[in-house]
Amino acid sequence: MATxxxxxxxxxxxxxxxxxxEEFYTSGHRTCQGCESATVMRQFIxxxxxxxxxxxxxxCMYVANTSYMTTPWIVPWMHxxxxxxxxxxxxxxxxxxxxxxxxRIPQEKINVISxxxxxxxxxxxxxxxxxxxxxxxxxxxxxxxxxxAANTDIxxxxxxxxxxxxxxxxxxxxxxxxxxxxxxxxxAMLAVxxxxxxxxxxxxxxxxxxxxxxxxxxxxxxxxxxxxxxxDPCPKGWDFxxxxxxxxxxxxxxxxxLPLYEIIDxxxxxxxxxxxxxxxxxxxxxxxxxxxxxxxxxxxxxAYIQRMVDEMWDEWEVPGxxxxxxxxxxxx
Amino acid sequence: MIKRVEINYRGIFQKNLAKKIGGDxxxxxxxxxxxxxxxxRYSDAPERNGIPCKYFAFVSPxxxxxxxxxxxxxxxxxxxxxxxxxxDDTMVKGVEPWAWHGVRPINEKVVPYGHMLIxxxxxxxxxxxxxxxxxxxxxxxxxEGDASFAGLWVYRDDLTHERVLGAxxxxxxxxxxxxxxxxxxxxxxxxxxxxxxxxxxxESVRHNIHEVTPLQGIDWPYEIxxxxxxxxxxxxxxxxxxxxxxxxxxxxxxxxxxxxRGTTKSQRPVVRFDLCTKCTLCWLECPDQCFDPTxxxxxxxxxxxxxxxxxxxxxxxxxxCIVMVDELAFEDNRSPWEHWKRDPEGYVRWAEEKKGxxxxxxxxxxxxxxxxxxxxxxxxxxxxxxxxxxxx
Ligand SMILES: Cc1ncc(C[n+]2csc(CCOP(=O)(O)OP(=O)(O)O)c2C)c(N)n1
Ligand code: SF4
Ligand code: SF4
Ligand code: SF4
Ligand SMILES: [Mg+2]
Numbered sequence: 001m002a003t004x005x006x007x008x009x010x011x012x013x014x015x016x017x018x019x020x021x022e023e024f025y026t027s028g029h030r031t032c033q034g035c036e037s038a039t040v041m042r043q044f045i046x047x048x049x050x051x052x053x054x055x056x057x058x059x060c061m062y063v064a065n066t067s068y069m070t071t072p073w074i075v076p077w078m079h080x081x082x083x084x085x086x087x088x089x090x091x092x093x094x095x096x097x098x099x100x101x102x103x104r105i106p107q108e109k110i111n112v113i114s115x116x117x118x119x120x121x122x123x124x125x126x127x128x129x130x131x132x133x134x135x136x137x138x139x140x141x142x143x144x145x146x147x148x149a150a151n152t153d154i155x156x157x158x159x160x161x162x163x164x165x166x167x168x169x170x171x172x173x174x175x176x177x178x179x180x181x182x183x184x185x186x187x188a189m190l191a192v193x194x195x196x197x198x199x200x201x202x203x204x205x206x207x208x209x210x211x212x213x214x215x216x217x218x219x220x221x222x223x224x225x226x227x228x229x230x231x232d233p234c235p236k237g238w239d240f241x242x243x244x245x246x247x248x249x250x251x252x253x254x255x256x257x258l259p260l261y262e263i264i265d266x267x268x269x270x271x272x273x274x275x276x277x278x279x280x281x282x283x284x285x286x287x288x289x290x291x292x293x294x295x296x297x298x299x300x301x302x303a304y305i306q307r308m309v310d311e312m313w314d315e316w317e318v319p320g321x322x323x324x325x326x327x328x329x330x331x332x
Numbered sequence: 333m334i335k336r337v338e339i340n341y342r343g344i345f346q347k348n349l350a351k352k353i354g355g356d357x358x359x360x361x362x363x364x365x366x367x368x369x370x371x372x373r374y375s376d377a378p379e380r381n382g383i384p385c386k387y388f389a390f391v392s393p394x395x396x397x398x399x400x401x402x403x404x405x406x407x408x409x410x411x412x413x414x415x416x417x418x419x420d421d422t423m424v425k426g427v428e429p430w431a432w433h434g435v436r437p438i439n440e441k442v443v444p445y446g447h448m449l450i451x452x453x454x455x456x457x458x459x460x461x462x463x464x465x466x467x468x469x470x471x472x473x474x475x476e477g478d479a480s481f482a483g484l485w486v487y488r489d490d491l492t493h494e495r496v497l498g499a500x501x502x503x504x505x506x507x508x509x510x511x512x513x514x515x516x517x518x519x520x521x522x523x524x525x526x527x528x529x530x531x532x533x534x535e536s537v538r539h540n541i542h543e544v545t546p547l548q549g550i551d552w553p554y555e556i557x558x559x560x561x562x563x564x565x566x567x568x569x570x571x572x573x574x575x576x577x578x579x580x581x582x583x584x585x586x587x588x589x590x591x592x593r594g595t596t597k598s599q600r601p602v603v604r605f606d607l608c609t610k611c612t613l614c615w616l617e618c619p620d621q622c623f624d625p626t627x628x629x630x631x632x633x634x635x636x637x638x639x640x641x642x643x644x645x646x647x648x649x650x651x652x653c654i655v656m657v658d659e660l661a662f663e664d665n666r667s668p669w670e671h672w673k674r675d676p677e678g679y680v681r682w683a684e685e686k687k688g689x690x691x692x693x694x695x696x697x698x699x700x701x702x703x704x705x706x707x708x709x710x711x712x713x714x715x716x717x718x719x720x721x722x723x724x
Binding site: 016017019021022023024025026027028029030031032033034035036038039042050060063064066067068069070071072073074075076077151152153154165206209235236237239240241242243244245246247290291292293295 | 344377378379380381382383430431432483484485486559560571572573574575576578580585586587588589590591592593596597611612613616617619620621622625634637639640641642643645646647656694695696697698721
């Protein structure tokens with residue numbers, strides 16, 4: 001029995017003036033100047049509101065938010081093991097259900113949100129998330145993606161953009177590019193593989209404005225397990241001045257490198273249409289050249305990334321989501 | 333005898349610089365027949381952009397390497413510094429790397445007649461007025477220059493490293509002689525301009541050393557937070573959440589009282605409320621939740637928590653409405669909105685005086701330069717004009 005009968009009803013936030021003013025993740029944390037992952041924390045809990053319990057896997061958003069015996073969280077928050085984003089969500093949801101069944105706590109809708117980094121969720125914790133997305137619990141898993149294992153000083157993960165310099169992929173004299181993996185397509189992979197999961201989305205906390213807040217609300221009100229992948233410009237690891245972290249997110253989305261979409265009951269809805277070049281899709285160069293981690297890329301490298309992005313939007317069966325092309329021919 | 337040098341720097345932005353200075357102090361001291369070693373303060377990791385951090389160098393003319401290591405290794409912080417280098421002068425307002433350090437005075441560790449060496453363009457009294465009063469005299473030495481900032485992957489080769497080494501030789505020739513500094517730089521690079529930079533810094537700093545007496549400085553109202561012992565934690569290591577509290581107006585939002593991390597900033601945003609169109613963007617985009625919505629629809633700033641990222645200034649759509657200004661221009665953290673409400677014209681005059689006529693817009697990739705533009709202040713009652721994004 002899911003608690004779905006007591007789903008919280010949220011209003012759609014129609015503009016910035018309707019965003020709730022109160023904070024539930026507040027000032028006094030040790031994140032970098034201009035950290036967009038901190039903005040993800042702040043916004044998801046603003047959208048969800050105070051009747052929420054949160055778990056967070058090891059990573060920047062754990063370490064920087066627990067400065068020895070102090071915390072910026074106002075809602076109950078728990079640290080969980082790196083890779084345990086999915087299982088901690090299931091554990092919390094199951095615990096709440098059991099407590100309510102035994103009448104130890106009042107019957108009430110309490111949101112369960114578990115967040116994890118791109119390493120903790122997209123690489124290490126993938127199986128746990130897959131397990132969680134096959135349960136009947138109401139829970140939301142947010143993978144905040146700063147494109148590296150940032151907390152341990154910026155190592156490449158399965159979600160780091162091709163060509164980026166990281167501690168694992170330093171620029172060499174012989175090998176210029178040490179990171180040659182294309183970004184893992186986590187959100188779409190989870191949507192395709194988990195038919196019971198009714199809501200999967202990608203988002204960028206500050207662009208377009210209000211979008212991420214509404215995606216969190218949709219995920220929480222649709223019922224069952226849900227998943228959101230956020231792209232978070234990281235001034236430290238991407239090497240740009242903290243002043244421009246909004247700019248970088250916006251450029252990443254507008255260049256088409258970071259596709260924004262929702263998959264609601266199997267229907268793909270694009271948040272930002274990057275199919276048209278020009279006003280819709282700006283050249284990736286405008287995004288790449290504004291980050292020190294790409295300073296070593298040559299013209300050919302940039303052209304290669306541009307080709308890959310163009311292909312993603314122009315040739316994929318479901319642009320930005322699924323790269324397959326299928327033919328159903330029975331061989332004679 | 334052991335000489336201890338600490339290098340105070342801004343996390344990530346000056347990490348490579350501080351490490352290079354610390355390492356080279358040891359290498360140069362070794363050329364002079366001394367032993368030494370250098371290391372970063374373990375507790376600073378993981379470093380975050382802007383957070384005050386430390387690097388150490390220990391040198392001894394008479395101890396063996398093992399003895400020196402036994403004396404100075406594996407310590408969280410040092411108890412005293414013969415020379416305390418400060419690579420960004422805004423750190424004189426205090427440093428708080430973690431909640432459990434408290435906001436500490438920058439000159440906490442300097443010994444009687446020891447040296448503070450600060451990279452700055454300010455006059456001594458402009459710095460000492462923010463620093464804690466010490467019960468004994470010490471010296472303040474100034475190396476003229478700007479804080480050298482760069483990104484994580486980049487060492488910014490602007491000669492700050494060579495200049496600091498030359499300056500240290502001016503303060504304590506037994507620790508590093510200028511000949512040894514120059515010999516080392518020459519042997520390592522064969523580049524005359526590096527040797528010259530060290531020599532010039534040596535000469536200029538020798539004439540820029542000022543005694544600070546026990547009468548100078550301010551009472552430092554700080555207490556180092558008391559750390560609970562492991563057995564004092566509640567079961568499951570439970571930490572108290574910030575109490576839920578919100579009302580409109582200054583400090584209306586509850587915040588983590590135990591970690592006011594404002595010492596991260598070297599600049600702060602100054603707001604012209606009279607130009608504000610109440611668009612919400614500064615409030616919405618601040619990663620540190622520093623803006624307090626006011627009853628009349630504006631957004632006040634709690635400077636105790638502002639880390640000076642500059643994001644609010646970048647996203648504000650109104651020209652000249654939010655501008656980042658050097659942190660040393662400010663004495664206190666009082667509410668700018670209350671100031672404006674009390675005295676609208678006086679506030680604008682004050683704000684424009686702080687802002688000055690030049691706007692420094694950093695390039696997007698850290699440490700690769702900046703654009704300086706001259707502006708005319710918008711008068712009171714001036715029409716809000718749309719701003720161009722510096723990063724666009
Ligand atoms: C099982 C395990 N392995 C390694 C670590 C060390 N570690 C701590 S945080 C971290 C990086 C996590 O990266 P990500 O999930 O992307 O989060 P971010 O730090 O980028 O926010 C690592 C490897 C750990 N805590 N636990
Ligand atoms: S390293 Fe990146 S993700 Fe981590 S705190 Fe800094 S900006 Fe945020
Ligand atoms: S500079 Fe602006 S955006 Fe950055 S922490 Fe301070 S108030 Fe917030
Ligand atoms: S961003 Fe500028 S115009 Fe908008 S509310 Fe803030 S101060 Fe006012
Ligand atoms: Mg990460």
